[in-house]
Amino acid sequence: MSRELFTFHGGVHPPEHKSESSGRPLHPPLLPRELVIPLRQHLGNPAKPIVEVGQRVLKGQMIGEADGYISTAVHASSSGVVTAVEMRPVPHVSRLPDLCVVIETDGQDEWIERTPLDPHAMSLADLRMHVRDLGIAGLGGAVFPSAVKLDPGAHHCPVLIINGGECEPWITCDDLLMRTRADEIMDGVAIMRHLLGSLQILVGIEENKPEAIAAMQAAAARLDFAVEVVPVPTIYPGGGAKQLIYTLTGKEVPSGKLSTDIGIQVFNVGTAQALARAVRHGEPLISRLVTVTGHVLRPQNYEVLIGTPMRVLIAEAGERDGATGVVMGGPMMGVPLASADVAVVKATNCVLVRSAELFPPLPRELPCIRCTRCADACPAALQPQELFRFAKAGDFGRAQEYHLFDCIECGCCNYVCPSHIPLVDYYRYAKSEIWAREKEKRAADLARERHEFRQFRLEREKKEKAEKLAAKTQAARAQAASAQPAESPATAPSEADARKALIAAALARAQAKKAETAPRNTEHLTPEQQRTIDEIEARRAKIRELAHQPLETEEKK
Amino acid sequence: MLAAIGVMVLLAVAIGLVLGWSAVRFKVEGNPLAEKVDAILPQTQCGQCGYPGCRPYADAIASGEADINRCVPGGEDVVKKLADLLGVDPKPLDGALGEPKPKSVAFIDEQACIGCTLCIQACPVDAIVGAAKQMHTVIAKECTGCELCVAPCPVNCISMVPIEEDLPHWKWKHPVVMMKTVRTETRA
Numbered sequence: 001m002s003r004e005l006f007t008f009h010g011g012v013h014p015p016e017h018k019s020e021s022s023g024r025p026l027h028p029p030l031l032p033r034e035l036v037i038p039l040r041q042h043l044g045n046p047a048k049p050i051v052e053v054g055q056r057v058l059k060g061q062m063i064g065e066a067d068g069y070i071s072t073a074v075h076a077s078s079s080g081v082v083t084a085v086e087m088r089p090v091p092h093v094s095r096l097p098d099l100c101v102v103i104e105t106d107g108q109d110e111w112i113e114r115t116p117l118d119p120h121a122m123s124l125a126d127l128r129m130h131v132r133d134l135g136i137a138g139l140g141g142a143v144f145p146s147a148v149k150l151d152p153g154a155h156h157c158p159v160l161i162i163n164g165g166e167c168e169p170w171i172t173c174d175d176l177l178m179r180t181r182a183d184e185i186m187d188g189v190a191i192m193r194h195l196l197g198s199l200q201i202l203v204g205i206e207e208n209k210p211e212a213i214a215a216m217q218a219a220a221a222r223l224d225f226a227v228e229v230v231p232v233p234t235i236y237p238g239g240g241a242k243q244l245i246y247t248l249t250g251k252e253v254p255s256g257k258l259s260t261d262i263g264i265q266v267f268n269v270g271t272a273q274a275l276a277r278a279v280r281h282g283e284p285l286i287s288r289l290v291t292v293t294g295h296v297l298r299p300q301n302y303e304v305l306i307g308t309p310m311r312v313l314i315a316e317a318g319e320r321d322g323a324t325g326v327v328m329g330g331p332m333m334g335v336p337l338a339s340a341d342v343a344v345v346k347a348t349n350c351v352l353v354r355s356a357e358l359f360p361p362l363p364r365e366l367p368c369i370r371c372t373r374c375a376d377a378c379p380a381a382l383q384p385q386e387l388f389r390f391a392k393a394g395d396f397g398r399a400q401e402y403h404l405f406d407c408i409e410c411g412c413c414n415y416v417c418p419s420h421i422p423l424v425d426y427y428r429y430a431k432s433e434i435w436a437r438e439k440e441k442r443a444a445d446l447a448r449e450r451h452e453f454r455q456f457r458l459e460r461e462k463k464e465k466a467e468k469l470a471a472k473t474q475a476a477r478a479q480a481a482s483a484q485p486a487e488s489p490a491t492a493p494s495e496a497d498a499r500k501a502l503i504a505a506a507l508a509r510a511q512a513k514k515a516e517t518a519p520r521n522t523e524h525l526t527p528e529q530q531r532t533i534d535e536i537e538a539r540r541a542k543i544r545e546l547a548h549q550p551l552e553t554e555e556k557k
Numbered sequence: 558m559l560a561a562i563g564v565m566v567l568l569a570v571a572i573g574l575v576l577g578w579s580a581v582r583f584k585v586e587g588n589p590l591a592e593k594v595d596a597i598l599p600q601t602q603c604g605q606c607g608y609p610g611c612r613p614y615a616d617a618i619a620s621g622e623a624d625i626n627r628c629v630p631g632g633e634d635v636v637k638k639l640a641d642l643l644g645v646d647p648k649p650l651d652g653a654l655g656e657p658k659p660k661s662v663a664f665i666d667e668q669a670c671i672g673c674t675l676c677i678q679a680c681p682v683d684a685i686v687g688a689a690k691q692m693h694t695v696i697a698k699e700c701t702g703c704e705l706c707v708a709p710c711p712v713n714c715i716s717m718v719p720i721e722e723d724l725p726h727w728k729w730k731h732p733v734v735m736m737k738t739v740r741t742e743t744r745a
Contacts, residue, residue: 040724094727425732432729440599447600447701450682451610457683 003230006250008243009381011235012412014169014332016208021291021299022172026180028303029287030316035077035103035307036343037063038090042137043144044070049101055082058112060284063101066132072145073135075284077305080105091310091328091345095338103307114282119194127195127279134278135285135346140241140268141329143347146275149267150195155260160198161248162189164205164212164269165232165239168330171350173289174269176301178205178212181273182219188272189227191279196265201227203269204244208234236332237410241266243379255406270349290348292317294327295355304344310351311340324359327352331359332411366419374413374423380406384413388423391430396437399430407431476502591619597638598628602681603703605629605654610681618643626650630702632657661717662700663707667692669714676706676715 040046047064051057057076064074080103087097119127132147140163162185166174178185189201203220205213213231220227232238232247242253245264253259259266270288277283286306290313293299297318304313310326327334328348344351374384382403390399404427413423480501525533595615606627608614617623618639625639626648633650640647650657665676665685672690677683684700687693695706707715720726 090724092724094724096722096724096727098724422732425729429729429731436728443701444598444600446699447602447682448595448611450684450699451600451602451612454681454683 003228003248004250005230005232005248006246007233008238008246008379010377010379010412011237011243012377012415013234014236014415016234017170017293018172018175018208020170021293021301022175024298024300026176026289026301026303027316029305030302030308030312031078031105031107031109031305032308032312033105034083034309035080035105035305036088036100036309037074037077037103037307038088038098038100038343038345039064039074040090040098041074041143041306041345041347042072043142044068044072044148046099047071047074049085049099051076051082051085051101053082053084056080056106057082057103058110060112060114060286062133062135062284063103066145070145070148071132072137072147073133073284074101075135075286075306076101076103077286077307078103078105079108079110089338089342091335091337091342091348093335100343116282117279119191119279124195131275131278134283136271136274136278137285137346138268139270139274139288139346139349140239141333141347141349143345146267146271149265150192152196152260152265155263157196157260157263157265158199159249159264160189160192160196160201161244161264161266162201162203162269162272163239163241163244163266164203164209164216165244166209167206167234167236167239168332168334168350169236170293170352171291171330172293173291173301173349175209175212177273177289178209178269179215182212182215183222184276185216185269185272186219186223186227187280188274188276190223190225191275192265192267192272193225198265201225202248203227203229204232204239204248205229206234206238207231236412237379237408240379240408240410242408255403285346288344288346288348290344291350292353293350294353295320295323295358296353304348306346307343309341309343310337310348313344313351314340314353320353320355322355322357323353324356325354327354332415333409362420362422365421368419368421371418373416373418377412377416379410379412380408382407384423387430388421388426391426394433396430396434400434404430404434473502476505588616588619591615593642594618594639597631597635597642599631599635599701601630601701601703603630603701603705604681607654624648624651627654629655629657658717659719661702661719662697663695663702663704664716664718665693665695666714666716667694669712671712673711675709675711679705679709681705 039049045067048067049064051063056079057063058079059076061076062073063076063082066073082101083104084102086100086102088100088102089095090098090100092098117127117130128147128150131150132145136146137143138146138149164174164178166172189203192198193201203216205216207213213229217229220229230248232244237243238247241259245259245266246252249264251262251264253262274285274288278285287303288306290302290304291299292302292313296314297320300317302313302316310328314326326337326340327350328337329335329350330352334350334352340351368385368388370385372385375382378384380403386402387399387404387407390396390402391404396404407424407427409424409428411424414421417423477498480498483501591612592615595612598611598615600611602610604610606614606623606629608617608623614623614627618625625643625645626636628635629650633647636650637647663685670687670692672687672692674687674689674693676693677685677687681703682699682701684696685693685706686696702717704717707717
């Protein structure tokens with residue numbers, strides 16, 4: 001069974017550093033005293049909080065509901081009391097706070113009632129709704145809501161690729177997951193196959209994980225449908241979705257398109273396992289595997305409840321002196337964090353503690369010498385040196401012409417750059433600026449449209465008012481004319497008389513209306529009531545007088 | 558000789574007819590230059606430029622009546638784009654019209670609002686909802702931050718709140734470029 005593999009352009013071979021953490025067994029979940037669960041853990045709209053401060057929640061209870069199609073729910077990772085729904089630091093490169101639900105755990109870890117789902121007994125749309133409400137999102141890093149990806153919609157996806165590449169150095173959580181829970185992953189794959197109607201299923205695993213490959217092949221052999229487990233060459237970023245698709249099928253995702261446009265859907269192994277837990281056991285996504293490694297005493301993989309502060313994990317793994325920072329993710333694409341006092345989220349695959357020995361500070365950035373080593377390394381076959389030039393100069397139009405948005409931000413160009421230029425930072429800056437400008441443009445277009453409609457509305461109202469007035473005058477005039485038909489044409493009512501008649505009629509109408517709506521409680525009063533009213537009136541007059549006095553004196557000044 | 562003149566006259570008439578017909582057939586509605594200028598302007602409709610909206614200012618620029626440096630909310634960026642479009646030199650913003658401020662949205666103190674509808678009438682993009690003697694409120698998403706509603710309010714209950722940077726509004730910053738350290742001591 002040798003499948004023809006394709007080699008994508010570029011790529012690098014950074015030191016793997018996988019053995020540090022892959023040798024130790026999985027650490028069972030820790031129960032911290034406080035869980036901080038952000039409501040924005042996935043792409044799309046953040047979840048809407050549905051719990052109140054002081055409310056007791058059970059493990060697995062929904063605390064934030066999905067808001068819109070591209071969104072997913074968030075759940076309590078353990079039982080306890082909600083102590084706050086507030087802005088807290090989250091693991092994001094901006095270091096800005098975001099809305100989180102804070103739960104003080106009670107140590108009982110009491111589950112909410114879980115009901116397993118039968119995927120064959122319900123419609124696919126219902127099953128997807130359940131997947132959304134159980135909070136399943138892509139665990140490979142992008143955290144895209146899985147329910148959306150599991151909707152083949154207009155695109156038929158005959159090929160399903162399960163990504164066990166894990167090409168980023170230091171990280172071994174997917175490796176351990178495949179070694180220990182291969183059957184559960186395959187169960188998730190079966191559910192995905194049911195939802196997508198896939199014909200061909202491929203599992204890509206890098207060759208540096210022989211145990212995982214063996215375990216997955218054994219699990220695949222136990223299935224009643226064909227799953228091909230394919231070892232792929234170890235080269236960074238071989239686990240990138242587009243790179244893995246090319247390696248396995250030889251198909252390239254066209255620029256600006258999705259893999260579904262060429263009939264391929266890709267899921268991470270962790271997502272498949274989470275889906276299996278959700279469907280077979282009714283368990284929402286409240287924990288995941290996290291590699292805690294780098295400058296710690298015992299690098300190891302942990303099963304971690306979502307919302308556990310990273311500091312708790314680092315303390316458990318053994319803190320060491322000389323740590324210079326924490327990164328969420330690996331050294332190539334990871335997010336440097338301000339501190340370890342942020343929570344593990346669905347996107348956290350690794351907590352990497354840095355030190356000066358393991359990650360020496362980068363030398364000073366030097367000018368680009370246009371050696372094009374970055375172009376040789378770029379797995380998306382872009383021209384990073386040109387993109388850098390345009391991004392730095394703020395020439396975003398040209399950067400887009402050079403396919404800036406095909407950049408997967410893998411960091412290969414940074415890795416090979418002899419001038420130590422943080423190229424990816426420039427690309428992220430350019431992308432972010434372009435998005436912001438597009439947003440501004442959309443806002444301006446909306447404002448223009450609204451302003452134009454307002455102008456149109458004002459014009460229309462003016463016209464309608466004028467027409468109404470004209471019609472009314474006409475009618476009144478006709479009425480006035482018909483009221484005095486006996487009069488001879490010589491003494492016909494003049495313009496002024498007609499107007500007078502109109503005014504008189506209007507006055508009569510107003511009088512009648514006033515009489516209708518006037519308060520009736522002043523009639524038929526007893527003398528006692530009348531006296532009280534008079535007293536109150538007198539007091540009011542006095543107060544009014546008093547209130548006016550200082551004003552007058554002020555005016556005199 | 559006569560034949561040559563005849564040919565020239567015929568040609569002139571024929572070409573004239575074609576040109577005349579195409580002038581009618583392919584007539585461009587509106588002023589295309591004003592459209593392009595309008596597309597650059599930020600559409601706050603604030604009137605700080607002295608014109609009653611972005612479109613009138615765009616028309617004035619297109620007809621050469623107004624200078625390109627009068628859009629305060631657009632700032633230097635808009636001046637630069639207009640200069641590029643019109644092929645003129647960019648110039649600094651007209652300081653007399655006001656200073657550019659951080660982007661803000663109007664906020665109505667709903668406790669103080671008396672429901673007079675004056676702000677609703679002032680809003681150029683209909684971003685305030687309410688009715689007579691009912692509380693008013695701003696649709697923050699539609700508000701352009703033009704400040705036109707602030708002045709008419711008789712109870713001063715409208716304030717401009719700058720848009721704070723939060724996660725959805727966050728942008729990547731330009732990477733910090735380390736400058737070369739200059740040696741301070743001089744060689745003897």
